[in-house]
Amino acid sequence: MKTRTPISIRIAAIIIINILIFEVSDTPDYFRSPLFWGMLIIFILLVLIADSIMDLVESTNFKMLSEEEKKQYLEDKAITYFRKLWNAAFKKQTDKEEKSLLIDHGFDGITELDNALPKWWLGLFYFTITYCLVYLVAFAFTDYAHPDAEYKNEAKAQLASISEYEKTAPAIDIDNAVYSSDNIAEGEHIFKTNCVSCHSAGGKGGIGPNLTDKYWINIKQKSLFKNVFWMLQNGSPNNPTMKAFIKEGIITSRDAEKVAAYIYHINQEQTPITESQGGAAPQGQEATWENNK
Numbered sequence: 058m059k060t061r062t063p064i065s066i067r068i069a070a071i072i073i074i075n076i077l078i079f080e081v082s083d084t085p086d087y088f089r090s091p092l093f094w095g096m097l098i099i100f101i102l103l104v105l106i107a108d109s110i111m112d113l114v115e116s117t118n119f120k121m122l123s124e125e126e127k128k129q130y131l132e133d134k135a136i137t138y139f140r141k142l143w144n145a146a147f148k149k150q151t152d153k154e155e156k157s158l159l160i161d162h163g164f165d166g167i168t169e170l171d172n173a174l175p176k177w178w179l180g181l182f183y184f185t186i187t188y189c190l191v192y193l194v195a196f197a198f199t200d201y202a203h204p205d206a207e208y209k210n211e212a213k214a215q216l217a218s219i220s221e222y223e224k225t226a227p228a229i230d231i232d233n234a235v236y237s238s239d240n241i242a243e244g245e246h247i248f249k250t251n252c253v254s255c256h257s258a259g260g261k262g263g264i265g266p267n268l269t270d271k272y273w274i275n276i277k278q279k280s281l282f283k284n285v286f287w288m289l290q291n292g293s294p295n296n297p298t299m300k301a302f303i304k305e306g307i308i309t310s311r312d313a314e315k316v317a318a319y320i321y322h323i324n325q326e327q328t329p330i331t332e333s334q335g336g337a338a339p340q341g342q343e344a345t346w347e348n349n350k
């Protein structure tokens with residue numbers, strides 16, 4: 058009679074498989090789900106039932122054995138499963154067994170043995186095949202550990218947290234908008250996305266005026282920073298090409314605060330891009346800003 062895998066190993070396997078099923082199906086917090094425990098209990102019960110059926114079969118078969126076979130069976134049973142595994146893994150064949158394994162060819166006196174593959178090696182081999190199948194199925198049909206799905210979920214969560222933040226954060230308007238040098242880098246990014254088509258790289262001017270020089274068409278505020286914010290809020294009163302970016306919902310007032318910091322930076326903290334350097338010719342009148350920020 059063959060040695061049966063101990064019940065403890067089968068139950069451990071069932072637990073692992075059950076966890077895998079819930080992991081792969083991306084069920085959140087499944088340790089608390091009644092389904093998880095329900096399935097586990099049913100699986101374990103099934104294993105126990107199967108085990109007791111096999112016990113029955115074994116004892117019926119035992120009765121039919123001869124005395125000699127019974128003795129051998131009991132001796133065999135006394136060796137633990139793990140010891141048997143160990144023995145099988147490191148089994149050395151006798152000379153006689155070796156002869157029977159000899160393959161019927163040779164060269165220069167070299168002969169070849171047709172040994173069975175070691176159990177641990179076969180075990181690993183089957184494990185990798187199973188792993189590969191599970192992975193393929195999970196990759197093709199589920200979102201489990203899938204880079205695309207993870208990216209989508211994270212992007213979704215991020216957007217949700219941004220809109221949550223927008224809801225609770227105090228709204229920015231022209232009165233409480235403040236210049237911060239921390240906003241310059243992000244402001245530059247916003248400028249490149251929304252403004253560069255008209256004001257050109259670095260704000261040197263094109264369709265829209267040069268934003269790096271001292272000359273301004275629209276002087277609506279006392280400070281340069283607030284003046285830019287005002288332009289973004291209201292657009293140009295004399296030229297609709299410069300839209301009211303905030304009012305039209307093209308950028309948020311939070312982004313306007315950042316891009317205004319960038320314009321302040323290129324206008325006040327960097328040398329102007331003059332006509333000889335490819336900048337647009339000055340337009341409007343020379344501005345003297347009171348409180349720059």
Ligand code: HEC
Binds near residue numbers: 248264284
């Ligand atoms: C479709 C073209 C266009 C885009 C895009 C554009 N602008 Fe303008 N902008 C203009 C024009 C044209 C003017 C001049 C308006 C006028 O004559 O009053 C202007 C004027 C301005 C002024 C006032 C300059 C002055 O001399 O009065 C500022 C500041 C400004 N834009 C900032 C921005 C920022 C920041 C963005 C991006 C969020 C932006 N603009 C996007 C076309 C544009």
